[in-house]
Amino acid sequence: MFSFLAAVMVLLLLLLNVFPIVSSRDTVFLEKESSISGKASILSTSLAKLDKPDRDSVAEVLRLLDITGFDRTVVVDQDGRPVYNSAGIQARSSEEADIVTALGGKTVFRSDYNGEAFLSSCAIPISRQGAITGAVYLLEKDVERANIIMDTQSQIRVISVVVILIVVALALVFSSTIIRRIQALAISMRIVAAGDYSHRLHTTGRDELSDLGREFNLLTERLDDTERQRRRFVSDASHELKTPLASIRLLSDSIVQNEDMDADTVREFVTDIGNEAERLQRTTEKLLDLSRLDDDIQVMPEPVDMKQVAVDAMVLLRPLADERQVRIRCDLADGCVVMATVDDMFHIIFNLIENAIKYNVTGGSVFLSLRGDEDEIKFTVEDTGIGIPEEDRYNIFTRFYRVDKARSREAGGSGLGLSIVHDAVKVHGGSIMVGENKPQGSRFTVSFPRPTAEETGI
Numbered sequence: 001m002f003s004f005l006a007a008v009m010v011l012l013l014l015l016l017n018v019f020p021i022v023s024s025r026d027t028v029f030l031e032k033e034s035s036i037s038g039k040a041s042i043l044s045t046s047l048a049k050l051d052k053p054d055r056d057s058v059a060e061v062l063r064l065l066d067i068t069g070f071d072r073t074v075v076v077d078q079d080g081r082p083v084y085n086s087a088g089i090q091a092r093s094s095e096e097a098d099i100v101t102a103l104g105g106k107t108v109f110r111s112d113y114n115g116e117a118f119l120s121s122c123a124i125p126i127s128r129q130g131a132i133t134g135a136v137y138l139l140e141k142d143v144e145r146a147n148i149i150m151d152t153q154s155q156i157r158v159i160s161v162v163v164i165l166i167v168v169a170l171a172l173v174f175s176s177t178i179i180r181r182i183q184a185l186a187i188s189m190r191i192v193a194a195g196d197y198s199h200r201l202h203t204t205g206r207d208e209l210s211d212l213g214r215e216f217n218l219l220t221e222r223l224d225d226t227e228r229q230r231r232r233f234v235s236d237a238s239h240e241l242k243t244p245l246a247s248i249r250l251l252s253d254s255i256v257q258n259e260d261m262d263a264d265t266v267r268e269f270v271t272d273i274g275n276e277a278e279r280l281q282r283t284t285e286k287l288l289d290l291s292r293l294d295d296d297i298q299v300m301p302e303p304v305d306m307k308q309v310a311v312d313a314m315v316l317l318r319p320l321a322d323e324r325q326v327r328i329r330c331d332l333a334d335g336c337v338v339m340a341t342v343d344d345m346f347h348i349i350f351n352l353i354e355n356a357i358k359y360n361v362t363g364g365s366v367f368l369s370l371r372g373d374e375d376e377i378k379f380t381v382e383d384t385g386i387g388i389p390e391e392d393r394y395n396i397f398t399r400f401y402r403v404d405k406a407r408s409r410e411a412g413g414s415g416l417g418l419s420i421v422h423d424a425v426k427v428h429g430g431s432i433m434v435g436e437n438k439p440q441g442s443r444f445t446v447s448f449p450r451p452t453a454e455e456t457g458i
Helices: 002-047 055-065 093-103 141-195 208-257 264-294 307-323 340-359 403-410 416-429
Strands: 071-078 080-083 109-114 118-128 131-142 301-304 327-332 336-339 363-374 378-384 431-436 442-448
Touching: 002 109, 002 118, 002 131, 002 141, 055 080, 071 093, 093 109, 093 118, 093 131, 109 340, 131 141, 208 264, 264 442, 301 307, 301 340, 307 340, 307 363, 307 378, 327 431, 336 340, 336 442, 340 363, 340 378, 340 416, 340 442, 416 431, 416 442
Parallel strands: 327 363
Antiparallel strands: 071 080, 071 131, 109 118, 118 131, 301 336, 363 378, 378 442, 431 442
8 A cells, every 4th residue: 555655646746747847848949939930030021121131231120120139140141151140150060050951941940958048049041032032040048947947847846855755654654554453453353263252353433444343343243142152052952962861871771770670660661761762853853954944055935835734734733732632723714825845834833833732721722823915924823821921032932942941841842943933934034923812822923925926826
């Protein structure tokens, strides 16, 4: 950045030092050409009227025309012999060459700037009745204009040096400030990369680097939250898997170590081992479902009839409802089709109905409702069970969270079902809400946008 700023400033200062001088010099050249050529033409026209010009007559014409201020004024006849020479010295070879060119009928103008003065000359023929009768040569040395340009150039150089020093100082300060801030960000990134997600970058100001720092802090905060959730998830998952494994080991050890155990007790212990293995299998399957949802694996949605999925789920859960003495009632409308996958929709509906049965009371009921309008489709599960306290409703979709831990374990719950429901609903663009079912119980409502005919192909 410093090199770039320095290069830009050098380029600008070069243009500043070159362009004004060149522009001023060219302007003077044009002015000299117009002025000297004009005076030389007037003098040539006036001298053409003289029959036989001599030094006195030429001097008189110059006086009358007020042509003064030239360092050399030379008038020659048609043979190139000097008639008038104001300087009284021999003309230089370049001057003689211009005079010879003028005697040939051509006008010659020259102007040169050597850093100290402008040397401008003009040689023009004297023509009378179409015949060349002589030539006029004017030479001007302008030191004043040259000094003005030189003074201007010196002032520009001084200003350029001052500007360069100021810009370099500002560029150094600016670059070092940015470098320190970038280095601080890089150090923070290395700290976070090492695993310290609690680290935050101190940011001030409202510029782009400050915005980048704030975005970095937000990202680090999300990483910190994710890490805490991961650790909690690993801890909870380990606990959930350890409990049935410990039970299985304890029961199996009891059978192995007790040689006199009767057949009924062995059968009871083996049954308990099977139940714990089944519980372990359910937890593992739910963890795999959550892992699939977390990985955000892209699935191809298809039209799914929610009524048919709900009927299939009720068929599988009917024995559980009969065992718990829970009555299932339903009001399922036809034509409620959403874009999802059959497996995800089955998990959603099955888990909601299963929870409504497991956490119900003996002799309770579960009511299923499926309704649709032009914009969305709603599936509602209401139960008459133990209900969910107001303070727990914000946490029930958290993995391994249980409202009543003792009853959840007794019912075989893992605390993962509602997490699977929540994530699956979000994946397919839906929403889920939980509320109270008067006079007792809970009410879960899942909403999905109704797909268009083009999406379903129906």
